[in-house]
Amino acid sequence: MKSQGMNWSKKVFKASILLAGAAMTMGNQKCEQQPQAAPVRSLKKIVDLGSIASSSVMFPGGSSFDFRFVANQQIYGVLMESKEFALKYNPPIAIPPQEATRGDEGFFNLTKADGQMMKAFAQAAGKDNYNVQYAKTAWCMVNIPQAKIAGSVNSFELIGGGGLTLGFTPNGAYPTNGLASAGFNVEWAQLDLSMVALRPLTSKVIAAANVTSKQTKTKVNFGLNFGAFTLGPSAYYQTPLAQVTKNALVKSVTSLNDQLKSEEWYTRVLANHDTHLIVVGGADVKLEPGDQLLVYNEDYYWEGEPCDSRYLGGGAQASSAVAKIEIDWVGDEISRGRVIEQNDDNAVIGAKVKLFKFHDANYKPQDPGVQPVNPSNPGSNTGGSSGNTTNPTKPGRN
Numbered sequence: 001m002k003s004q005g006m007n008w009s010k011k012v013f014k015a016s017i018l019l020a021g022a023a024m025t026m027g028n029q030k031c032e033q034q035p036q037a038a039p040v041r042s043l044k045k046i047v048d049l050g051s052i053a054s055s056s057v058m059f060p061g062g063s064s065f066d067f068r069f070v071a072n073q074q075i076y077g078v079l080m081e082s083k084e085f086a087l088k089y090n091p092p093i094a095i096p097p098q099e100a101t102r103g104d105e106g107f108f109n110l111t112k113a114d115g116q117m118m119k120a121f122a123q124a125a126g127k128d129n130y131n132v133q134y135a136k137t138a139w140c141m142v143n144i145p146q147a148k149i150a151g152s153v154n155s156f157e158l159i160g161g162g163g164l165t166l167g168f169t170p171n172g173a174y175p176t177n178g179l180a181s182a183g184f185n186v187e188w189a190q191l192d193l194s195m196v197a198l199r200p201l202t203s204k205v206i207a208a209a210n211v212t213s214k215q216t217k218t219k220v221n222f223g224l225n226f227g228a229f230t231l232g233p234s235a236y237y238q239t240p241l242a243q244v245t246k247n248a249l250v251k252s253v254t255s256l257n258d259q260l261k262s263e264e265w266y267t268r269v270l271a272n273h274d275t276h277l278i279v280v281g282g283a284d285v286k287l288e289p290g291d292q293l294l295v296y297n298e299d300y301y302w303e304g305e306p307c308d309s310r311y312l313g314g315g316a317q318a319s320s321a322v323a324k325i326e327i328d329w330v331g332d333e334i335s336r337g338r339v340i341e342q343n344d345d346n347a348v349i350g351a352k353v354k355l356f357k358f359h360d361a362n363y364k365p366q367d368p369g370v371q372p373v374n375p376s377n378p379g380s381n382t383g384g385s386s387g388n389t390t391n392p393t394k395p396g397r398n
Contacts, residue, residue: 042084042265044086044286045285046086046281047197050148051072053068053152054067054153058173058174059230060176061181064230066233069233070233075149078246079149079253084257091143092142096307111331111333114282114332121276138300138351139349141268142268147197148200150195151196152193152194154170154192156168156190157189158186159188160186161185182227183225183226184223185224186221186223188217191244192211193252195252195256196208197256201311209252211248218247224239266352266354266355267279267280267281267285268352268353269295269351270334270349272348277325278334278336282331283331284332284333287327287330288330289327291358292359293337294323294354294355296320297347298316299315299316316352322351323343325337325338328366
């Protein structure tokens, strides 16, 4: 009997341990299953790209590889993949308003879909597609990005066995003496890269980054075929060197973004249709329906002719917004905002547009205006009324 009591006690003890363990596991699962906080939204800054300067890589026999070309090709890809910047290849306005003629299809540099919507919005407002309240002192601001990015590859070094090195530094290219003309066994690759973000009108540096050779030194171990490299850039993109260069570009772009976070996001008015404004930036800058923006008519100072001389400065008071708009349509590179507040002044083309607030988490777009129908009888509504009643204000289906 005594032994049976001891066995029973052991069983109770084991069961209590299992229950405690199960409770702890369930508690941990509950902690793990807690809903994650929604990521904080941010808008992409519109930037333009200058050029990446670089020397060429010299090979034995007098041949060379255009490293500047591939660096400039890769930075476009890095910026396009960026979560912080929206790259503009061409300015939104292609022709100055005073030079445009009626029916000029080349006035805007927009995607086909955005161009069609711009035309539709203008026609709906009874206005010309581009001749819409352009202010000579401000229209060119539409084409000005928030920052212009440029840079230079200061050194690109390919290190092989026996201390042989190929490439260039700020002091010039490495001599190719002692290298076989057929190829080169690369064990390590490293480069030094500098990039800057400039204010487009004044060229003032607002952010700068330097990625050093120490940060990019990478073991690659591959044979470099000089002949293949001199034929064109395709051979370069098939080697680890392309990834080493991309890593440096990503690091520098990330550094620029970290420094530019203190810069307030803004865009520009592209067209004014009275009840609605068209602004530069759509899905590419991550605008969404329901976002509210403030519009400011700035004062600009030029050395001579507005938009055709040296810019001396300008701006607007923080409390001088002329309108508040709520985004109700988002295109590829433009958005439309419904004017929900306005003072006595109209927003001019080129007016600065700043974020007022993002839409609430529970925001719902406006009712699209369609009527629910009975699938068995598309001509009738589902309101329960008898007969074949239709809404006379809505187009019917044939």
